Every structure is written in structure tokens, then in C-alpha cells.
Amino acid sequence: MRRNTLSAALFLGLMVALLAAMLSMTGCAAVWVTPTPTRLAPTITPTPTRTRPAATPTPYPTPTRIGPTPTIALAPISLEDAPLAFWSDPNDISALLHDGEVIWATVQGGVIRWQENGSYRLWTLDDGLASQAVRGLALDGEGRIWVGYADQDGWSCFQDAAWRHYATRQKAVETHYEALLSARQTDPRLWSSRPESDWIWLTTLEGRVRSYDGSRWRLYTEYNGITRGTWLIDISDEGQVWAIGQGVSTCEEGDVWWQDHSLFADIPGSYAINDLAVDKTGGMWLAYGGDTEEAGGVCCLHWEENRWAGYLHALNPSIPTKVHSVVVDPDGTIWLCGEGGFSFHHPGTPWKTLPLEGVDVKSFGRDAQGTLWLGTSRGLWQASADGGTVIGPWRVPAPLLGSQVRDLAWDEKDQLWVATTGGVSIIPRDGQTRLMRDGESFALVAGEDGAVFVGDNQGLTYCDATGCESLLDEAVVALAVGPEGSVYACTQAGMLLRQETDSLEEVADLASLAGCPPRDLAIDGQGTVWFACAEGLGQLAADGTFYLNTVADGLLSEDVRAVAVGPEDVLWMATAKGLARRRADGRWTRFTTDSTEGGLRDMQMWDVNAMADGVLWMATEKGISRRLPENADWFYFDLPGARRVMPSEDGSVWIGTVGGLYRLRIDQLVAIPES
Numbered sequence: 001m002r003r004n005t006l007s008a009a010l011f012l013g014l015m016v017a018l019l020a021a022m023l024s025m026t027g028c029a030a031v032w033v034t035p036t037p038t039r040l041a042p043t044i045t046p047t048p049t050r051t052r053p054a055a056t057p058t059p060y061p062t063p064t065r066i067g068p069t070p071t072i073a074l075a076p077i078s079l080e081d082a083p084l085a086f087w088s089d090p091n092d093i094s095a096l097l098h099d100g101e102v103i104w105a106t107v108q109g110g111v112i113r114w115q116e117n118g119s120y121r122l123w124t125l126d127d128g129l130a131s132q133a134v135r136g137l138a139l140d141g142e143g144r145i146w147v148g149y150a151d152q153d154g155w156s157c158f159q160d161a162a163w164r165h166y167a168t169r170q171k172a173v174e175t176h177y178e179a180l181l182s183a184r185q186t187d188p189r190l191w192s193s194r195p196e197s198d199w200i201w202l203t204t205l206e207g208r209v210r211s212y213d214g215s216r217w218r219l220y221t222e223y224n225g226i227t228r229g230t231w232l233i234d235i236s237d238e239g240q241v242w243a244i245g246q247g248v249s250t251c252e253e254g255d256v257w258w259q260d261h262s263l264f265a266d267i268p269g270s271y272a273i274n275d276l277a278v279d280k281t282g283g284m285w286l287a288y289g290g291d292t293e294e295a296g297g298v299c300c301l302h303w304e305e306n307r308w309a310g311y312l313h314a315l316n317p318s319i320p321t322k323v324h325s326v327v328v329d330p331d332g333t334i335w336l337c338g339e340g341g342f343s344f345h346h347p348g349t350p351w352k353t354l355p356l357e358g359v360d361v362k363s364f365g366r367d368a369q370g371t372l373w374l375g376t377s378r379g380l381w382q383a384s385a386d387g388g389t390v391i392g393p394w395r396v397p398a399p400l401l402g403s404q405v406r407d408l409a410w411d412e413k414d415q416l417w418v419a420t421t422g423g424v425s426i427i428p429r430d431g432q433t434r435l436m437r438d439g440e441s442f443a444l445v446a447g448e449d450g451a452v453f454v455g456d457n458q459g460l461t462y463c464d465a466t467g468c469e470s471l472l473d474e475a476v477v478a479l480a481v482g483p484e485g486s487v488y489a490c491t492q493a494g495m496l497l498r499q500e501t502d503s504l505e506e507v508a509d510l511a512s513l514a515g516c517p518p519r520d521l522a523i524d525g526q527g528t529v530w531f532a533c534a535e536g537l538g539q540l541a542a543d544g545t546f547y548l549n550t551v552a553d554g555l556l557s558e559d560v561r562a563v564a565v566g567p568e569d570v571l572w573m574a575t576a577k578g579l580a581r582r583r584a585d586g587r588w589t590r591f592t593t594d595s596t597e598g599g600l601r602d603m604q605m606w607d608v609n610a611m612a613d614g615v616l617w618m619a620t621e622k623g624i625s626r627r628l629p630e631n632a633d634w635f636y637f638d639l640p641g642a643r644r645v646m647p648s649e650d651g652s653v654w655i656g657t658v659g660g661l662y663r664l665r666i667d668q669l670v671a672i673p674e675s
Helices: 016-026 169-175 177-181 510-514
Strands: 084-087 093-098 103-107 110-114 120-123 134-139 145-149 155-159 162-166 200-203 209-212 217-220 232-235 240-244 248-252 270-278 284-290 297-302 307-311 321-328 334-345 352-366 372-376 379-383 390-394 405-410 416-420 423-427 434-438 441-446 452-456 459-464 467-472 476-481 487-491 495-500 503-509 520-523 529-533 536-540 546-549 560-565 571-575 578-582 588-591 605-610 616-620 623-627 634-638 642-647 652-657 661-665 670-672
Touching: 093 134, 093 372, 093 379, 103 134, 110 134, 155 169, 162 169, 169 177, 169 200, 169 209, 177 200, 200 232, 232 270, 240 270, 240 284, 248 284, 284 334, 297 321, 321 352, 334 372, 352 379, 352 390, 372 390, 405 642, 405 652, 416 441, 416 452, 423 441, 434 452, 452 476, 452 487, 487 520, 495 510, 503 510, 510 529, 510 536, 510 546, 529 571, 536 560, 571 605, 571 616, 578 605, 616 642, 616 652, 623 642
Parallel strands: 093 352, 270 321, 405 441, 441 476, 476 520, 520 560, 560 605, 605 642
Antiparallel strands: 084 661, 093 103, 103 110, 110 120, 134 145, 145 155, 155 162, 200 209, 209 217, 232 240, 240 248, 270 284, 284 297, 284 321, 297 307, 321 334, 334 352, 352 372, 372 379, 379 390, 405 416, 416 423, 423 434, 441 452, 452 459, 459 467, 476 487, 487 495, 495 503, 520 529, 529 536, 529 560, 536 546, 560 571, 571 578, 578 588, 605 616, 616 623, 623 634, 634 670, 642 652, 652 661
């Protein structure tokens, strides 16, 4: 059985409305005329060189039969004066396999081995892993467990009760070539091979492709037709090789030149390709998930017929939303892991669904008896082969619920609020972490009184020392505080609201004005609303006048991710291609990695935070940056996958990433130029 599990990348390309129209004519499949992604890059989970992972916890109690999602108590954390500390949610399982005796799972921060009685062992950096950015899980022909990393070239294998790391993937393949070729369970994020062939296929850390036949290595680059940022590769039994990067590329084993199958470029929408599988007929299956308002699904390219078929939850409720993983068995059985459940379809029978409300199923494994083991965002679950009985979850005590950090904020008690894909938690100075809100969260902002407003998929909530009060039942994705102290909220649909005493007043439909929904908000001293979106920087004046700033005005990219107002109403914008500044008099300045001599760590930015004293903090794909106002001095710290940054008064800075939460002592920042 070939095993394919979760990966992540940006996938521009599938419009639900268009698919719905097409699928309505053909049932649960449709042919797409103009299929493809225009941008796709691997999600990088952070791992710096100096990290203090959480200690291995004690075994958790045996799970119970499925029922309402259990209330989760968060584990405390230790706030020591360490140069760098890291916390994640080890219950967010990205890959899973059963080796015949135990269950293995990769999570943010390490690898877990589960016994079927619920006891477990967690391995982290302290136990020989090379990085917390674990990605990919496979079992070779001699029983070794293999894992790869999103930020390391090498692989690690578990053998003789210990982890051994190979500094390069090539060294690992050459040393254990026969065992990898005869793997019992592969993962396309690590390597792929096929019966009746001596070739092993794998991707490189730089997003290229290599093949090895036991004696010779071959390298395939963009010159050969590989799409940039390739991170996932699989091959059919007939020898058709498929690679996913900033598009879809393919070749036949032995060919030098690849073909581009990025076929969806004319259809708008932002999606993430999560998995790839090939079936016995040569069909190529893609699992994908959309943004918050886009459900995603699964699609298949029928290679011989050169046509796409799509399957959507909107037309068939048995298809999960935001599909994370797809597996196709040799007999044609299709397995789908997705948001809120797990589905499978045996040929000639109806789809069967195992619903898990409020839980993302991201991966699965099977034992010799056919029992299903489900890796989810909320721990490990077990299901009978027919799906009739489901029990769970097994959980590891954790200080966070969900590892991808969306936003950070301080309240009046100097407590840090952390919004993740799983909920909102509070970290007080004593480290006794508490869960405040359960569910996908998007934005946080502290009001003038120090209370915190929470925007999540359930709506808008006001939280203070006495508790939380719901203000709106519509999902809120961006928040800001105006100069008069009013809180501004933007809904998922793009409607801007302003808090007026005990009510919320509609201000404007920002999505209609800009042609795209806002991602971030900032209000300047004149009451002008500035908002970041995929088409530029929106500017809504207090008198209702609207203008959309683009590259022609001074932006490096119209893909604006975040916006902040600093002293004297200086506006700062984090974009996909660098930093921009707009002074109150309308003058623009652009900053790049070159113009800042590397102080700006990466052109792909995610956050900008302007402090009252003029200090600027930024989160980029490569790490964080700080700019001081006096002499425009730059400092940085490399931390791949940084998404949010929030300084503290105790001389540290908190960093939210796609893989967890970091606390960095500010004296660890590197100055530009380096001394």
C-alpha cells in the first residue's frame, strides 16, 4: 500500500462556484477545462538552532467512546530566562503509520510512538531529532522508521531504540538503498518508488527533484521543466512521475524533460495542495483546502483522457471539506481525511463517512486487522474497519490547542493571548496556561481598557477579568482600535463594523470596495481605515472616500499581508515582496533584503508591528526583523515560518509561527552589519 499524507502549500486555483455549476451537470465529478495553481511553496515549520523543547509528559488516560468533543485542559509552561523557548501542540498529527505493533505519528515538535493501550513516548530535539519541523513519515523494508524535515536537508531513522541522523538525503538513500526501495510504507514528502524499477525519487530542500538508480544520481531543475518549490513527488506503477511545487509537473521515468500541468491558472481563488496520490490506472489525485471562506475538496486528473474530475462537499456531503489527505488503494478504494471527518469509498458501494465534529482528520493508518487509526488536530482516534465504532481521543498534555499561531495580544494583566487554528489561550506570568475559546481563531486586539477582543469562526467576543461576552455571531477575521478607542472588526464576508457603546455599527463593505476581503486593519489619527488585501492596500477616509493603493503608488507587491500605523501616522505595510512605508504627506519608501543589507530577512513578509516609540517588528518567511527609529538600525533572528511577532516589557519577544510559539530573548538578535 502506498501512503500519502498531509503537506501544505499555497495553491491558486479552484473556484467553488464554477465547479458547482459544472458538477451539477455531471453528478459528483466534472471536467475542468482550465485547471492549475499559479503559486505553490512548501509550508515551512520553524526550527532554530537553539531551542528548548517541552519535557516528555507522562502517559495520558485511555480514550473513551466517541461523544461530544471533550473539554481540554491546557498544560502549564515554564517561563525560564532561556535564550529561546518553544511550545507547540503535539496532538496536531500530520502523518501516521502502523508498523505491525505500534502506531507512529509525526507532530509539531517531534515524533510520537503510541501503544494501543494509550501509553506513548514523545521524541524531540533532546532525543536525537535534527529539527522540530518534522515532515514526512515512512517505514522501510527492514523496519526502520524514517522522518524528514521542512528546514533540514537530511533525514533521520529510528533503529536499535535510537534516532540516527543523516546530514543529507543522498547519504541516507545511498546507505539504505535496498531497504528504501523495498519500503513497506512510503511518503511522497520523503521518497517514492514503484514495483519493477530500481529508481528512487525524492525532492530536495531547495525545491528540486533527484532520482537514484543504485549507482547514478540525476538532478532535475526548472531548466528541465520542474516547477519552482517542489516538495512532494509520487510515481505510478506505469512509471509516470508527478511533482507538486508552484504548479504540477510530470514526466515518464527515465525522461530528462518535464511537462507543466499547471492547468487552473485562469480560475481565481487561493488553495493549498495538501496531498498527492496516484491510482492503478495512472490517475493523479490532489487533496486541497481553501481559505476560510473556501471549502476545498479533491480532484483527479485522468491522464490518458487528459481531463480533470472534481469532488466537492457542497454537492456530496460525504466528501470532507478542506481535504488534507487522499489515499487510493490498488483495488480502487479511495480514502479522504478532512475537516470534520473521514470518508472512504469502496468501488460499487456508497461513500461512508465517520464524522468527528470540530476535529480535523489529517492522516490515517491501518493495522493487520483493518482497524483504522486517525491522526487529527485533536489527538489520535481509533475506528473499526467498517467505521461502526469510533473511540478517542488519545492526547498528550499540551500548552496550546493547535500549533499554527494566527495572532498575539497583551491584556491589562500583562497576560499573553495566543490565537491559533485550534482556539485562543492565555499565558500568564506564572505559566498556568488556560484555554479561553475553542475553535479556529483569526485575530486579537486589546482595547483601551486592556480587555481583549477575539475574532474567530464563531464571531466577535469581548473578554475581560469577569469573563467573555459574545458581540457578533458572524466570523471575524481582522480587528483594530481607532484613535477614539472604538474597536473596528471586519467579518469574513468583508463587512467593516465599528463598536458603538453596546452595539456594532456597519461602516462599509470593504470586500466590495477593494474587490477582495481584508486580511488586516489599521486606523490612523485622522480616522482613515487602512486594510491589507490580496489586490493592494485599501484606504477608506472618514468622509467615505475610498482608494486602492497598488504597485503604481509605491507598493512592492499588491499582495499585502499586514498593515500598521506608527508615530506621526506613518503607515507600514508587509507584502509578499518586501516592506513599504507611507508617510502622512503621501511619500512612499520601499525596503528590500538588499536595501537593508539583510536586516529584512525575507521579501515574503507576514506581519508588521509598529510600536509607540517607533520601533518596528516584522515577521518574514525566513525569520523576524527589528528596525530602530534613531539611525534605522536593523536586527534579525532566523526562524523559518514566522507569522506574528509581539515584544514584551521583560526583554523578550514572542513569535507565533506555523508550527508553534517561541519566546526569544532580545539580546539574541543579530545586528546589521554583523560585528
